[in-house]
Amino acid sequence: MLSYMKIAWKYIREYKKRSIAMILSIALSVFLVVTIGSLSESTRVLQINDAKKDSGLQHVRYDGVNMEQVNKIKEYENVKKVANSFYYDGWNHESGLTVNILGAEKNILYMESNKMKVGRFPTKSNEIAIEEWVLNRLRIPHELNQTIKISLAENGEKKFKLVGIIENNLDKQSVGNLEAYVAFNDDNLVGREEHIYSFVEFKDGLNYRNEARKLGKQIGVKDEKRIVLNRGLLAAMGELNAIDWDLVKKSLFLMVVGGMVIYSIYNISVLKRVQEYGMMRAIGSTKKQIIYVILSELFIVYIIGVLLGILLGVFFTNLFKGSTMSSGLFTEIDYKLDIVVISRFAIGLAMLTSFGSILLSAIRGAILVNRVSPVEAINRSTQDSNIKFKERESFIEKVLTIPKKVSYKNLRRNKKTIIFTIVSMAVGCTLFMVQTFKTELWTRDWKYRNSIDKSQMYEFRLNVNEGRPMKEGYTTEQIDKISKLPQVQDLSFKQVLYSKLKINKKILNGIYGKSYIKFMNSENGFLKDLGDFSFEGVTKDEMIIRNTILGLSDRDLKSLNKGLKEGQIDIDQMKNELVAVVHIPKVNEKGLYFDHTGKSKFESALNLKVGDKITVTIPKEGYDKGIDTARLLAEHDKSQYIDQEFTIIGITDVLPDKDGFHLGTDLAPYLFISGNMFKELSGIDKYRLVRVDMKDNYTEGDYKILKEEVQKMSEIIPGTLLEDRVEWLKEAEKSDITYDLLKNSISIILIFISGLSIYNNINYSLMSRIREHGIMKAIGLTKKQFRKMIGFEGLMYGVISSIFSCIIAFLVEVGIFIYYAYVRWSPLLLKEFFIDWKSFLIVIAINLSLGYIATIGPRRQVDKIEITDAIRAIE
Template sequence: MKTIYHLAISRLKYNKGRSILTIVAIALMTTLLMSIGSSALTVIRHQQLEIKESARNYHAVFKGSTADQVFILENHADVESLSTRESVASIELPKLNAVLNFDSTKKGSIDQIQLANGKMPVEADEIAGPPALFERLDVVPEIGQKFQIPLRIQGGKVENYDFTITGILEQTDISKLNVNETRLVYGAFVSEKFVEQHIAPEDRTYTAYIRIVNENKHSKDEIETIISEIAEDVGLNKSDISFNEQYLTYMTNPGTQERNVMIGLGLLVVFLGGMVIYSIYYVSVISNIQEMGKLKALGATKKHIRRLLFTESLAQSFVGIPCGILLGYLATVFLFRMVILSGSTFGDTFWHWQAAICVIVVVLLTVGVSIRKPLKMASGISPVEAMRYQEPTGKQKRKKSFKTLSVSKLSYANLQRNKRRTAVTILALGCSGILFLVVANIANNITAENYARMLMPKGDFEISLNYAEDDREYPENNLNIIQLQNPLNDDLKTQIMSLDGVESIDEKHTVLAEAENVVLETQRTEVGGISENDLLSLNKSLKRGTLDYDELVHSNGIIFTWDNLFEQYGFEIGDTIQLTLYDGNKKIPFTGTLMASTNSSDDTFLIADEVLQQLITETNPASAIYITVQPEKFESVKAQIDTLQQENTRFMFKSYDEELGIAKQLIRTIQYTIYGLLIVIGIIGYISLINTMITSILVRKKELGILQAIGLSDKQLRQMIHREGLFFTFGTLALSLTIGNGLGYLLVRIIINTQILTISQYEYPITQTLVLIVAVVIGQIAITVFVNRYIHKQSLVERMRD
């Protein structure tokens, strides 16, 4: 055993270059797996800490529950904890979105809103809220402060009420958020006495927060199934359920989708790393067949040969794996400390021994599987066969001879010498390129700009109407009555167009409607107009039916935009839908055919815009305008439009830079993780290319020396090496650009359809493709130069006797 060990170490030292390449490949594979595993666990641990600090521990919310349904939930065997919230009133001040709630714990323990100071309200005139709300009301946020505010209780009349602050709630720091005031929603809390005084028992509705029993025994999917069954037991629909996705994702056992994503990513990395390691060992064993034969002639058995090569691979793994574990940990620390969690107050949560152990086991298994074929090949050949071994060319055919030799023919002959080795090498390199472009396709389409355009589809700024659909106490708040006043009129648009830097204004048309022959969640809803250009982009979110603008116009076509409720409403493509459209106070009957279903719009139904404008003649159907400006004038125009929209309390304001800032925060972690993966994949591919070229030349040093002795010049030698490298380069690019881009496109389309990530449309990764092509070509040239210099470190005589 000692002899085999010392022989293995001696062989590793003698083949130093090849050994280093193998160690680097193992280390990179380990780094990638460790960084993926530890990054995933770090995200989970960080989110768990955040949830414990700020989020609530409920599993789901049941909206619109009655007192009887709450009573059933309270006594349900599968419900461990239950609390309720009642939306009591809204604060009626211009440009302020604020509501008053009452919370009550009915059963068990569900985390409540945290108090920074004071206590929750008990008496009817007491209130607790965040400091930012009180400051917005021009009230000093201190316990005991008294003030008066106008309230509207459950859609009733607006009246003034006196309150005393008894509690100050903890609040998130929003000072760094670049958002308009109209985008913020404030919440405060009143007492049960206040509710009992102002709302009759039969008029009270509840939002129920529930936790099921035995959380730790169920996965995320199982918890969601149980909750759906509970909702059915109490007479609620699936649309009434809102799952606490953040808590379920990070505080319970992963669901099927999450597990599949993690397992799939891990298997891709293992396959890629295994192909590279297999390629290295395969080429290495082929080049050492004669040496194995000499060892067998000296008395080594199959078992000895297997043990020798296995010892070499273990020795390389014992060096590569610890280096990879360390590099993976450091990469995770850098990624999260310097980029993702740079402002976090949480401690070091980046080391995960579970991930390290799993990675060690997986890498050792991968190395073991990768060397199985080379081990069998090396140990199975007889001493006589090994001593006269030449690289096979596949099926033995009559070889074509040449009257003259050229550099191209010499390169071709070497590639044909072992077709299997050539194929394995191209496949290993191609897998790196394929995976690179698959990931690049995803990374290229997960952009903040894409997501921002989902939030704000057009222009640089949006001014929209703040309206109600069915306000019976104050009908002047309803969209149809506001449109009679025509706030988004031509004078406003002329004023905006006169601003320096404004290029164009687009309108969005929406009117109120009542559904006549179908039962919706609320019978009064919204119908929007869609133009032919916008219909083209709507195809990206099409779920059922077909979209054709001419057919939409001629057949009074209707598009339903909440496809997740399609079955619940009992719809079928081709159904006749009768609506009553509101043109101010005028009612217009409209009968259309349901042509398609999408998940695309705030409006429940869409019809052709030209049809809508032909029907609506008494009012301006505009519900929003989109303003496009010159980039260099963005800030100055923004300030002027912001001032302009504040003059009308009916206006709400959005800015593209605000939407972009929100989008960047949401997808930053995903982007950095994916681009980190791209970098490591690229490095692994380079290692495979370097190994192939260097091993091919080192094995043929004696042969090349003889060729040079009979007249092959240094220039011709460089050309031969270069042409062999070009063959691998073009083979790699052919596989990568065809299969990689094809798989990448299919994966992005699946993501768009399933809405797993924030991707709304496909864009080809031109930059990443060019980077891959340039990197592979430059890498091949650099390796050719390096190999040529390495060869010439030895004299011609030394190379011929090597």
Template sequence: MKSYTDLTGKYLKGQKKRSMLTILGIILSVTLFTSIGTIGMSYWDKSVRQTMQDFGDYHVSFNGISGEAIPKVKNNAAVKSAGVISREGYAVLRETKEKEKKEDPFAAPYRYLNVKGYNANAMNMLQSQLDSGRYPENSNEIILSSSSLSYFLKKPKLGETITLNLGIRKVASTGEDKKINGLGDYGWDLDEAFQAQSQREYTVVGFMKPSSKENWSSGYIFPAITFNDNKSIDNYKNYFIYVKMKSLKNIKEKTEALMSSLQLSNVEQGSAMQLDRDNFIENVRIEYNNELLKLYGKSIYEGVNNSLILTFAAVIAIIMICTIAMIYNIFHISVLERISQFGMLRCIGATPAQIRKIVMQEATLISLIGIPIGILTGTLFMKVLFYNISLLTLGFLNDMRMVISLPILISAGLLGLLSVYLSAIGPAKQAARVYPLEALKNAGSSKVENITKVKKSLFVKKLFGVVGQFASRNLQRNKKRFRITAFSMIISIILFIVFSGLVDFMQQITQLSGAQYSYSLSYDGPSSRIDDTVYRDVSKLDAVQQAYKFYSNQVDAIIPKDKINPIYYGFHKDRYIVAEGEGYRTDNNFLVSYGDNGLDALQSKLTAGKIDKEKMNQENGVIVLQKIMMMTEEGKRLILDQTQFKVGDHIKIRTIDGNHNEYQTVTVVGIVDQDLLSKKYSTGQDLSFITTPKVYSKIMGSDTYSRIFILANPDISNHPITDYLKSLTDKNAGFNYHDRVAEVAQAKNDAKTFSILLYGFIGVIVLIAFLNIVNTVSTNLILRTKEFATLKAIGMTQKEVRKMIILEGVFYGLFAAVIGIILGTTLNYGIQVLFASALDADWVFPWYSIGIAFAGSMITTIVATIGPMYRLNKVSIVDALRSEN
């Protein structure tokens, strides 16, 4: 032996069982770090790809910008690349047939192709989903929507050439150009004509999949995309430009500076909508791709960014604390076992620095063994998990791929190494402080216990007798040892409750938000009217449990000043600027009705008032929905009342149209916090007045409804419903239905997948916790072999010693369970609060997790005492009193 530090390897070899347990703990910890990092990176990768598919691979878009501004945007110092889209024109596929017009009096006069030219950057940023073929590469190539093929005189095939007469749509009666709104080009008029301007030949190179969010215009206006490098810009033409910034830092400030350089003012701003959704855009509009920016931590809502970062940091911190606690206990126990050995080394000249070096060298050696194995097992664990996921029919995670990231693997290794060194520092210092003579006399402890007074528990004595009191006093006698053991158990319980809470949280956010229904049928044609015969047909279906007619229209309302919530007013003063009478005129209000049966169902949701339909018809009675959930500029989520109306209040409302009809007075007969078909608060910034169909008709001057909400009978097949709804859409393109049943099923599948992932982590955590608790409790009992032998020597029976040991384990479990449950539940709630700014989910008290944690704690501590009891039974009293263990 050349130096004292050469003893490190000899000890690790001599104590193989203890060394293997320590290495196993490190392996499991690094496995957990690697697994969480890998699944996090893989999920992030999937989320980015899905978001790019849904919203586009860009950061900011300028919609409807003039051609002369295009070079200024592309050449701006903050812009990395820009995708430009131009309108090439419309082409008529064919006129609408007379038969179709009879079936649908509001059918568009023509079936159109809406041709747009994408440059290379736009093609990459806004890739359409192809059924077959490829994207166009020059101006003579085109891709068509597969939905449009049946309207060509001769159905085109891949590689064939088609001739299109491109032109503009005009108002037939006046000859004016028809105003087009937005990239989606939404809507048509019956008074419409087409004027051809040029003829173009294109080679068909691909077919696009139909939009997943088709509406009434989708049956008449079909998208088509060609290539246009847009190098030749028409200054008097409007374009769409999609921009990637060089840096995402302060993206809003950079965009506003860009707008200022273009001398744009009063520009609409907002978040981007999904690519296949139509929306009205009348003027220039700036849209931030917030869904994508959020994933990079650069959303324009700073609170959202901080929420996600802090949540991730909190989860990693909790795991590190657990890991450090576990490894610390292992090292601490190792030091306690070898106090006499360190004392001998001190007696023969070893310095405190050399003792510290021995312990830290042990930490290094076992890290070099455990960390690489942990990284490997973590990667293999993820491969197995992803293989099992690939066997399931998933929705969002269907094409989720495993991303092995070198920075993640390195980070997992460094976090593991940091955890080991932080764990070893305390025991190393303790070993260095050993006094040689005391260490030789007091094996298993570096200092003789100084006991002044131990509290007696009459309750424990009455419940468990003298043996129970012995067990209770033993825990109090060595508080440091008790705290170390209890701390290990508490950390394990905290980690279990926190991760179980994450499972519940993920299950919530994968659930669909919004209205809760099975199907909705809407008519979005120009008449916006559903005939009562359709409602009666739907209601008669055996598979339909309930159907609600949905009447809705925007109204002006005068909100008295004393009825405006001051808190809401502080955030949205701009909504109350038009003074009228004793209040403010607002237009963000809706008069709605779910039919008479809808009012019956709404009865259970009333927070004030009552529903009397006859009285409502007589008094123009309304039920006010005024509670909303809103996001502040800082990204903080608030739930509050917009207004403070009460039962008996009167409100003046009128229809919104060019004639400005006189106000009519409605009476508040009830208050609800949530809509009829919702389990959450409204996220819209509007005020809803729910009433009867008769009152709606009286105020609006129309009994038109354009939507039916359908609740399906869960015990009967839904096929009759879907068959009927499909037959309607086939007959009339104005009809459209939404199958929420399929969406809910897919959301449940996604929730199931998230549960599999997180429960995999919980399994590792439970294993770490079990090994930690068993190791800590059992070793502490073994270190007290001489103490138990003494108790036997003075008359305590083997049965009583066994009972005392079990009770000690039970007391450990009870104490740790209570503290761990309190802290774990608090942290569970704290993480949900951090998430709240970015994701909408409610905190649910974790009763189920608490129950499992409590039972697991008790069972584990009892199991931990079995091994030491077996060992103690085999040791004779004389041998135990002579031993130094």
């Protein structure tokens, strides 16, 4: 076997250019699969980590257990870690904010993927630990061992010593979930012994769902509702362990592209050395031995290419560490790649697909060599006898000069070569154009959506707490004051009203509507603490459901008009008449607004159309009295409500803005009316949603000043939610850059791989006709004419490849547009097809350049050969 390897190595060294081209083709294909697969697996690992941060490391939570059951859980053999907690009390801060105080074991921080920043976790009854951002929100200095007076909702005022400051939990911070921890001990547990929450993480490699039920049965938890699976984490872990079919498809695609290049290059290489193989067989080598030489050569090329590709993939993947991957590339969420995982599956898949492509080339090469007899191989017999000439000229030939006419005939004669060349180039170019089109398609739609309400991209957001009376909000004077700050570029402000809709059951959209009402009334839909989602009406055909009304300014109404699915907004009409625009949630047949499989069909829960009447029902005196809004809406007594009928003049699938609390959930219908009608309906002229846009090119000093002013504004109304999106917007911008870099790298590499095939095909096609070129020079073809003829032939390859690539890309782009605009469950809002001329022009330039460049080598080589030598050459 060693002798075959030596011969194969000599062939590799003899045909360096072609060997390097094959190695590069394999290496780049492997590189792409390893890079894409590793980045995909990295984001999926980060998705698990994100699920752990969001919902905890526990696989299951057991609600309402006692200490005896807790001890049994700790003794269970398959348990890795346990953390127990209970609700201690509510802290009513003087700012109006409510902090949930939890009694917990230290392991609770582990379950939340968090840790202490300074100090320690509480162990005594009068000790407390608080997150850093919560201290900032409450204006409490970051000083350990200070005594804090806390007003408890159930146990009056009590003093606690601050013994620990916990690192910020960004998920809790983003939604304003204020929490603090006290010790899990007998004193604090008094009266709560039967209300412990036990968070359990099982050992690796188990069926966690089965283990959760098995342990629940063992400790005596019979009610399934008290066994709360961490579905977000389990779903993410299931996706990690599942086969990445998207990567498999990409790998097969790359195998086809890389395989075509290897196939093309190696077959040309075999044709060039047919004489050598013939001599080997003439002196006694068997067909089997020739095949061993071919396999040995390709095996060496394969090993070098695969190793180089893996090393490049590992190196390139690590370059992305610390960057943010954009939405839509591997997941629907942006993830910062703090962890980089090199995917073993991707490496194995890359090796397998590359082996498949090179094996096919070896088989083809072996068949080609062994089909020719030793005598024919040694003599390198010409195929001139098989060439057929047509005497009748086509229209194109009539207008061409003699040299160009010869080039044109050669193109028609070498149909297989030209087809192979065109297909090779079209693959990479089409992918580049299609990806560019998809990116531009989503970018245009994203910009259009943002133009409906630009405030979605503003840095700060204030949302008055749902617990505050509806009449509370920010006045025009308060809003004007912050708008005059030099750090502020723009402000957006909206009125909010929690209300109810009276509907006829007939407008429920079949199974979608019925399932929607059922889901919203379940524990997973609308929070039971806030009352029911739907109520029975006066008649059997009537139903009352929760909804939210937003009062919009003229500017916001004008923007909303862009997002209408049906109807048209007349601002004067909206300001003076009882008309509204509605947004109805879309759900699947189970009444759910989400589907992890992506296979569900989504429809509007209610059958409403432009011109229909819709009745809003609001409390007669409730808002004026300023009582608890949640309690006010939890029940429905007809005598306490008044009705107001609106005519629908528009329906939108886009929710331009929403209230961020449970009472204002976007799972319920939204009504948009003018500010004038809002005041007339509710008697409220204040604003509960305020967004602040910081000026462009702001400094860190500008940010700190504006953040302080916005926080002061939030403290005017106790309990107001404050969102700071500055860091999030920065990461989103970085993720777009990373996405573009990776996407364009994939396209460029594919074009490069295809380019290797094209260059070799054209190069060989020209070099294999040395005799023909010699004869033409002998009968008077000048050097200048010869160069033009060769250049014209190369450009013709480029022109035909460009036309083919552009036609295929255009057809694919039309299909993509139709799917995303009209078929997909969440369609494009901007349904305008376009042609991205830049990508088409780039592809045309690349094809023409490759075609011309491929002729330079053969042209120079033929120029160097004497006419008599060229005529004697037999190819």
